[in-house]
Amino acid sequence: MPGERVGLLVTCLVDLFRPSVGFAAVKLIEAAGFSVEVPMAQTCCGQPAYNSGDRKSAQAVARSVIEAFAAYDHVVVPSGSCAGMVKRHYPTLFDDDPVMQDAARRLADRTHELVSFLAQAPGTRIDARYDGVATYHDACSGLRELGVKDAPRRLLAGVAGLRLQEMASAETCCGFGGTFCVKYPAISDRMVSDKAADIEATGADTLLAGDMGCLLNMCGKLTRRGARVRVRHVAEVLAGMTDEPPLGQS
Amino acid sequence: MEATSRSFPANARRALADWGLQDALHTMARQGFAVKRAQAAARLPEFETLRGLAKDMKNEVLQNLDFYLETYERAVSAAGGVVHWCRDAAEARAAVLTICRTAGARIVTKGKSMIGEEIALNEHLEAAGFEPVETDLGEYIIQIRHEPPSHIVAPAVHLSKEQVAESFRATHRDLDPDRPLSEPRQMLDEARALLRRKFLAAEVGITGANFLIAETGSSIIVTNEGNGDLTQSLPRVHIVLASIEKVVPTLEDATLLLRLLARSATGQEFSTYTTVSTGPKRADDLDGPEEYHVILLDNGRSALLGGEMQDMLRCIRCAACLNHCPVYGAIGGHAYGWVYPGPMGAVLTPTLIGVGEAGHLPNASTFCGRCESVCPMQIPLPNLMRHWREREFDARLAPAAARYGIALWSFLALHPRLYRFVAEAAARVLGWCGMKRGRFRTLPLAAGWTNVRDMPAPQGRSFMSQWAKRR
Numbered sequence: 228m229p230g231e232r233v234g235l236l237v238t239c240l241v242d243l244f245r246p247s248v249g250f251a252a253v254k255l256i257e258a259a260g261f262s263v264e265v266p267m268a269q270t271c272c273g274q275p276a277y278n279s280g281d282r283k284s285a286q287a288v289a290r291s292v293i294e295a296f297a298a299y300d301h302v303v304v305p306s307g308s309c310a311g312m313v314k315r316h317y318p319t320l321f322d323d324d325p326v327m328q329d330a331a332r333r334l335a336d337r338t339h340e341l342v343s344f345l346a347q348a349p350g351t352r353i354d355a356r357y358d359g360v361a362t363y364h365d366a367c368s369g370l371r372e373l374g375v376k377d378a379p380r381r382l383l384a385g386v387a388g389l390r391l392q393e394m395a396s397a398e399t400c401c402g403f404g405g406t407f408c409v410k411y412p413a414i415s416d417r418m419v420s421d422k423a424a425d426i427e428a429t430g431a432d433t434l435l436a437g438d439m440g441c442l443l444n445m446c447g448k449l450t451r452r453g454a455r456v457r458v459r460h461v462a463e464v465l466a467g468m469t470d471e472p473p474l475g476q477s
Numbered sequence: 478m479e480a481t482s483r484s485f486p487a488n489a490r491r492a493l494a495d496w497g498l499q500d501a502l503h504t505m506a507r508q509g510f511a512v513k514r515a516q517a518a519a520r521l522p523e524f525e526t527l528r529g530l531a532k533d534m535k536n537e538v539l540q541n542l543d544f545y546l547e548t549y550e551r552a553v554s555a556a557g558g559v560v561h562w563c564r565d566a567a568e569a570r571a572a573v574l575t576i577c578r579t580a581g582a583r584i585v586t587k588g589k590s591m592i593g594e595e596i597a598l599n600e601h602l603e604a605a606g607f608e609p610v611e612t613d614l615g616e617y618i619i620q621i622r623h624e625p626p627s628h629i630v631a632p633a634v635h636l637s638k639e640q641v642a643e644s645f646r647a648t649h650r651d652l653d654p655d656r657p658l659s660e661p662r663q664m665l666d667e668a669r670a671l672l673r674r675k676f677l678a679a680e681v682g683i684t685g686a687n688f689l690i691a692e693t694g695s696s697i698i699v700t701n702e703g704n705g706d707l708t709q710s711l712p713r714v715h716i717v718l719a720s721i722e723k724v725v726p727t728l729e730d731a732t733l734l735l736r737l738l739a740r741s742a743t744g745q746e747f748s749t750y751t752t753v754s755t756g757p758k759r760a761d762d763l764d765g766p767e768e769y770h771v772i773l774l775d776n777g778r779s780a781l782l783g784g785e786m787q788d789m790l791r792c793i794r795c796a797a798c799l800n801h802c803p804v805y806g807a808i809g810g811h812a813y814g815w816v817y818p819g820p821m822g823a824v825l826t827p828t829l830i831g832v833g834e835a836g837h838l839p840n841a842s843t844f845c846g847r848c849e850s851v852c853p854m855q856i857p858l859p860n861l862m863r864h865w866r867e868r869e870f871d872a873r874l875a876p877a878a879a880r881y882g883i884a885l886w887s888f889l890a891l892h893p894r895l896y897r898f899v900a901e902a903a904a905r906v907l908g909w910c911g912m913k914r915g916r917f918r919t920l921p922l923a924a925g926w927t928n929v930r931d932m933p934a935p936q937g938r939s940f941m942s943q944w945a946k947r948r
Contacts, residue, residue, distance in 0.1 A: 250940075406879070412928060
């Protein structure tokens with residue numbers, strides 16, 4: 228409901244690589260009628276440790292996130308992967324600690340991926356213009372853990388001047404996979420090359436997605452191939468904040 | 478077979494550079510097991526409901542596995558068959574060899590069986606002087622090429638028809654060397670004529686089992702070629718190779734799984750042949766084997782019961798996870814280095830040959846989750862791979878660089894003030910260095926990334942530092 232307090236989980240990649248996505252998220256959430264706060268105690272959701280098998284560190288980081296965001300009506304995350312970590316995986320991290328598990332569940336229930344949060348918020352108004360043809364990559368965690376599929380397309384339909392051109396395998400993994408992309412670079416290279424070819428085949432001039440990890444990977448491959456595709460997080464376009472150069476451009 | 482899972486990264490690089498294999502993988506992607514599965518699932522409104530029922534049924538079986546296996550054994554005995562309980566591959570091979578020797582066998586025909594691959598049965602049959610003959614066309618092709626299967630349902634999917642023709646010419650030397658073999662039909666006819674003679678000459682026939690029925694003591698196999706029927710009904714002795722988790726309580730339970738199996742595997746409503754066999758031929762039966770043996774193999778599976786990997790024992794070997802896996806799709810099955818490839822292999826192989834040997838496999842996944850989303854038995858494959866990663870981490874099997882990297886990262890993540898300082902410093906330095914082009918072609922310590930793709934440059938200030946100034 229409007230007037231409620233939203234805690235923004237910025238995510239480590241937005242914090243380091245693309246703060247403009249964080250500010251776009253703040254603008255969109257405020258425009259929908261919420262007040263936005265950014266707890267300073269946050270760092271990262273814990274996936275690097277969790278997916279590397281370091282369960283203890285993942286639990287410790289999860290505990291600090293749970294504490295940092297305990298006070299908010301909603302927690303909103305501009306990443307399906309990090310939102311999925313909080314919603315689907317935090318509760319299972321505390322199978323042997325009922326008190327923490329309960330706290331993890333309460334946080335999970337109030338946590339939302341940004342675009343799906345906006346899509347179901349009654350106050351959301353998309354007032355943006357973007358002249359171009361965009362194609363949208365369905366990042367895996369958002370798609371399969373949280374069901375983020377229609378929400379970005381529905382909201383993008385409200386952006387003036389933008390036409391969406393779907394790519395061949397929008398739901399196929401781009402080959403990022405966190406540390407996977409550096410542990411198995413040859414396999415990751417094949418996957419992201421196939422993805423880049425699918426993107427280029429659409430003729431779209433813009434690639435959008437809701438996860439910085441996938442965007443960094445796809446953008447890096449597209450620029451290495453010399454492709455002239457502008458790469459942006461979907462929040463930048465929805466907020467009409469596209470003054471900053473696209474990812475990977477100066 | 479000798480496992481090469483330890484050299485998975487090198488295997489994968491070789492596979493990526495093998496254009497014949499890449500062609501075959503693209504053909505497979507185009508012919509679309511994945512598309513056919515989606516269509517078959519969409520045609521059956523209760524498909525999702527069946528997945529839930531199948532999971533619950535199999536979970537109940539696994540909770541009472543001892544009961545169902547003993548019930549099954551009693552039913553097999555009552556039908557005149559014999560169950561051989563085998564703890565490991567060596568015991569299973571010994572049991573098979575004893576049966577073959579007692580039967581005075583020379584030729585042993587085989588239906589498709591992943592357990593046969595798991596215990597490397599062909600090598601041992603040959604070493605003992607028997608002639609094993611694979612009768613599934615795909616299995617036959619890889620047998621004459623002395624290769625392991627690259628897929629659990631379509632074992633020769635990595636080959637082109639030209640490669641198969643070449644192998645036929647090299648192996649079937651009694652035939653006219655100039656015969657036409659450019660069409661699949663010609664190769665099919667050649668294999669069929671040859672296999673017919675083997676079917677009739679074999680003294681022992683070995684099949685796998687898709688399901689074992691506790692209530693009736695029956696085994697069920699599904700095939701598309703009918704080779705399983707000829708393998709199990711023509712020879713004097715029929716041996717069923719099955720692992721312990723194949724048992725289900727009743728025929729009705731088996732039909733629940735059959736409704737999911739072919740749809741998930743190939744997009745067929747049902748396999749062409751679904752064959753039930755119960756014991757040897759009875760007094761008034763016209764045909765059938767005189768002896769019926771079941772090799773019931775554990776090989777580490779019972780150790781999974783009650784643990785975090787138990788879910789894996791629900792697997793019905795449909796290969797949907799392989800068909801939908803982008804990593805399998807990039808490198809094929811052989812790179813995984815042992816019998817079971819793809820996501821199911823990444824979970825199962827470390828159980829069977831040890832996580833020291835197979836430690837790469839559960840790491841070679843992006844956790845994209847497509848395998849779990851199509852698994853008919855709702856096995857949480859990414860979670861199970863993560864459990865392996867946890868065991869590797871706890872056993873210090875993960876590379877030192879990765880472990881120290883994670884330790885450093887964790888320390889920072891738990892100290893927000895220090896983290897903010899480091900993030901801001903990194904954003905400024907990288908942002909300044911990358912300002913001109915907006916990206917890096919090379920970066921110190923990041924060759925794994927920049928060897929194959931650029932690294933987009935940060936915008937120059939961290940979000941948190943800008944936010945702190947603004948508010």
